[in-house]
Amino acid sequence: MAVAAKRLLTTSKAISEAIAEEMERDPTVFVMGEDVGVYGGIFGATEGLLAKFGPDRVMDTPISETAFIGAAVGAAVSGMRPIAELMFVDFFGVCMDQIYNHMAKIHYESGGNVKVPMVLTTAIGGGYSDGAQHSQTLHGLFAHLPGMKVVLPSTPYDAKGLMISAIRDDNPVLYMFHKGIMGLGWMTPNPRATDDVPEEPYTVPIGVADVKREGGDVTIATVSLMVHRALDAAETLAGEGIQAEVLDLRSLVPLDRQAIVDSVHKTHRLLVVDEDYRSFGMSGEVITTAIEGAFDYLDAPPVRLAYPDVPIPYSRPLEHFCLPDAEKIATAARELVGR
Amino acid sequence: MAVAAKRLLTTSKAISEAIAEEMERDPTVFVMGEDVGVYGGIFGATEGLLAKFGPDRVMDTPISETAFIGAAVGAAVSGMRPIAELMFVDFFGVCMDQIYNHMAKIHYESGGNVKVPMVLTTAIGGGYSDGAQHSQTLHGLFAHLPGMKVVLPSTPYDAKGLMISAIRDDNPVLYMFHKGIMGLGWMTPNPRATDDVPEEPYTVPIGVADVKREGGDVTIATVSLMVHRALDAAETLAGEGIQAEVLDLRSLVPLDRQAIVDSVHKTHRLLVVDEDYRSFGMSGEVITTAIEGAFDYLDAPPVRLAYPDVPIPYSRPLEHFCLPDAEKIATAARELVGR
Amino acid sequence: MPSDDVLRDLHRQMVRIRIFEEAMVSVYQEGKTPAFDIAAGPVPGEMHLAAGQEPAAAGVCAHLRPSDAVTATHRPHHVALAHGMDMSRLAAEIFGKDAGLGHGKGGHMHLFDTETNFGCSGIIAEGMPTAVGHALAFKKLGRDDIAVSFFGDGAANQGAFHESLNLAALWNLPVVFVCEDNAWAISVPKDKSTAIPNNSDRGAAYGIPGVLVADNDPVAVYEAAGEAVARARRGGGPSLIEIKTDRLLGHFEGDPQLYRTKEEMDRLRERDAIRAFEGRLVETGALDEAGRDRVWQEARVEVDAAIEFARQSPYPAPESALDHVFA
Amino acid sequence: MPSDDVLRDLHRQMVRIRIFEEAMVSVYQEGKTPAFDIAAGPVPGEMHLAAGQEPAAAGVCAHLRPSDAVTATHRPHHVALAHGMDMSRLAAEIFGKDAGLGHGKGGHMHLFDTETNFGCSGIIAEGMPTAVGHALAFKKLGRDDIAVSFFGDGAANQGAFHESLNLAALWNLPVVFVCEDNAWAISVPKDKSTAIPNNSDRGAAYGIPGVLVADNDPVAVYEAAGEAVARARRGGGPSLIEIKTDRLLGHFEGDPQLYRTKEEMDRLRERDAIRAFEGRLVETGALDEAGRDRVWQEARVEVDAAIEFARQSPYPAPESALDHVFA
């Protein structure tokens, strides 16, 4: 196959392109959610789809998350491959029963006889003063619950490939995109949110972490927007002679534990960065994974930099006090390597 | 004060007694939930209260968890101290928004001006073949979310004292009781579910772990019913010359991190036992706490024995394959201490 | 009035359900005496039986094909059997055996059958959105199958009820919503949970027909359901049917039922829908006494065989608990 | 017909709300030009304004006391101001300042005011149960205060709507449910989300009055609300009011509104409820032109002062983010 010409796409366009390509390939794929039609999704994940596929395959829904996510579950069982959008992950509380007691459990309860091939997309993340009910990431919460895959792309390339994998997966996949990686014109610009994306469909495997930057001094393991922050920190650190390896976990379920262990075997130091709440979440799990698989390789106790255990405050200085950023990551990494 | 005569109570009776005493003391305390009235709560936590206080203070509700838990939030804001019961924790998905976006966040969002003094009680746990939607513990999930205290008694004495503390607390408290610690006539008998409980009101502080058995060879940190299993294992181990310290965390929020660290300083070995799902939950958090506070004291990597990341199977041999028990705990402890 | 054949089918269906449920009453007690322990015996866990509610299941499902989807609740056996679920695989699942519908992973509240497009859920009202989804898929796939969602009177106060009816009405989907009003949600009587007497009146909130079947009569159910099923199948959209029915047993087995009087229980048992219906059939000659006895006899044989099958089947391997999390 | 005093109060209330919302339009743009960045400027984050919906807020809240509880939505300013929230502390909260209602922790969607018993929530329909709870507390405490729950047309399809109305009706609680039907939920028009034309008809599903206020007129709202508030206060239970109103701006500031036509927007602006009402007052002599101008003038002064206060106030200390998780 010829190498495709360089083609710059934002993450949101990469996602909607992935969906469009799968919808063309497979007539059972359809989209539903609030404002996914003419609006194109509040964060642009379904932009252009209504025009291309019409209202029967790109369905605006009432504000009834329990009903339409549950309807996606039923439709998946009866032969469709729905993509349902929960506008903000923060709203999970109005429909969680459908997600974790139904979407995620029916396959198991049926002893493997019933399949629920669906994708649940949702926007995560803060940093723009949207307050306590619209700024959370919560990936740790979903990853705690068995039966659904949990995917978090960080780049346009991964976003497209992971979306195609998610749609083709016979399991329910929660696909969490951070607002700050979408490349939206109305969000704080993020140069990494636009990148070369092949036009033809391709897959990125779910469950395989990706070393986004190699380094031998410290492993920075993280996901989603924090990958970008970690890469920024790694650049600063490189200027100081500290080579950080940035490990993008890309999915929490399945979690690529081997990649964490391998990287720690190499660097002997682990910093976990997480925009989700600190306690009982991803940061503890990744550290425990390193303890279980690489205890004797550790030159220092693993460290975590995570969102403190407080609801997200609205006021900018307060929110930024809480959010991990490149500077805080660099500081934590320096301390960890003892400089 | 004279020492009270020995008075054996089941945990469920200890809880309903605590509620009754607080209802007598404080007219703003009331109870609502499904089947809390004439039925006395499916797991007996409100037994006898209707007869004592009447239907205005012990209110059966429709199956509308969002409405009545939300109503508890509103009533708490307007001067009452409600106790609402979510019959099984597994049902959280139909009302989670009220719990985590409202009950847990209003105090913070109000900048401390509004208080939400309420208790949300809920039954947790499996082991009696109730299947994937009625057997979970999920304490790790709630502990991940800021703004609510998360309490898990293991004994009748603690249950009463923690309930009184919870009711008097000006914050929302999630009070999770395991069906297997309630001392119910229709559950597998558990001798530790009946014990001496003082008649007069007393408090057990929320946020303070309790060493349920001292030992110098290994710390077994856990909560709820698994405390009983750990104590059984500790007896077996003692016969083999291994002294296990059983640390009952009693609450996950606040988490008594110092107690974990202190115990590991003493034993140099940590086994975390958890009936909740293994990944992204309590077991990783407790291990990480030990890593953060006692890394240099550890003679071996901490180990966890938790529910595997699978929905709870119905069939008895399958469920018991998954559940931690005394034998598995003893085996894990033996391995950890190298015998 | 339905034909005698239909009447006899309704009778047969109700009888085999009743015998199955009665067998469950006694199987469930095995290993739990003298001291009742919910975890003990060949059938552990909660057990919600539907004796008394057979007319709803039989009357509605008589109009369905196996390719129609049916979702039910924590009290699912009567509906599952009426919709044609294999009784042996049902029993084996309840026994937690490998030959069960879900290899023992689901259990009595989580029965999934691909042959009859059946599913159920132990979370009140939360099976309703799934039914809407089945119907949505049928419409998209151009199939003239329909979905039927069974739920209780207690479920009608749950948010999922409202959302599901609105969505089905809005999208004009082929769904029949069937409320089995047995007047109780565990210990809470309907008038302590529901602001109006009849949930069928709530159909108006969604612009769909709401039909009340005022007594526990299989023929009345059959007729109301016939219309609703036909409407759904021809693209006329959803409807809501409420059936006043009777829960002859406790909410679950072991329920002391301190909240119900002996008088109420006696009254319900006296007006047992099966006996009443059977009496009418014998009276009108649709069934003779020998035929009637044969129905009970055959049902007993079928149920005994199913339970024997379940009993003899092996348990799944313990470590199979780790399978089937993902496809 | 209400007295001239009441009419003038309604007018004054609507005008100060309008001026506040218009001021927010421009304050919100500060720091966001030329390249709009939602995170930038003195007022970051989402901003949902209620210009056009003043009649609902003014007409209902005119009947309330500060001790009555009011819950509102993501679009809360008009209701908050009409119920008497201090404008300076409101503005300061929106600016994220320490002098704000929540010391900057809440922000525009999470306003809590103990002085006026006001709260709001950014989760659709999920403010409704809280209102039921306030009413429950009032009943238990023997207070004759009531609770009012504002919500949008989009919210009426959410489960919390159904559960809240049923519970309030069942327990005969003093709640007035006010649906502001602005015909849109972001980009989704009401007829694409709601199976029936009028949510007021859903009152029947709970056996409570459902009143339709068919146009965006403060007097019609005032009268419908007067009855509902009086009923609630005298123990007559909840009611549901639906008000057809107009959203004159985007769903949030920055919304390109590609889903609405210019004609629709022009039509809405032309029938602006404040101008229409004001014209009537001047016509009937309830207000003279000088009085009218004074109202606008005074409102401008009040709003300018509030915004200036907010602007000048200091931010909370960054580390105060860690406070107030627990009392």
Ligand SMILES: Cc1ncc(C[n+]2csc(CCOP(=O)(O)OP(=O)(O)O)c2C)c(N)n1
């Ligand atoms: C969301 C949820 N809340 C509570 C329960 C516990 N529960 C199980 S059955 C039941 C009563 C259901 O009543 P109804 O819907 O009338 O059905 P019935 O039992 O009468 O068949 C309750 C409250 C549950 N399973 N799910």
Ligand SMILES: Cc1ncc(C[n+]2csc(CCOP(=O)(O)OP(=O)(O)O)c2C)c(N)n1
């Ligand atoms: C549970 C939930 N789902 C979705 C949203 C996103 N959202 C915010 S406002 C809105 C539209 C609300 O429409 P309506 O209730 O009519 O109020 P309006 O915006 O018209 O005032 C939506 C969908 C939300 N905040 N909460």
Ligand SMILES: [Mg+2]
């Ligand atoms: Mg019932």
Ligand SMILES: [Mg+2]
């Ligand atoms: Mg609206």
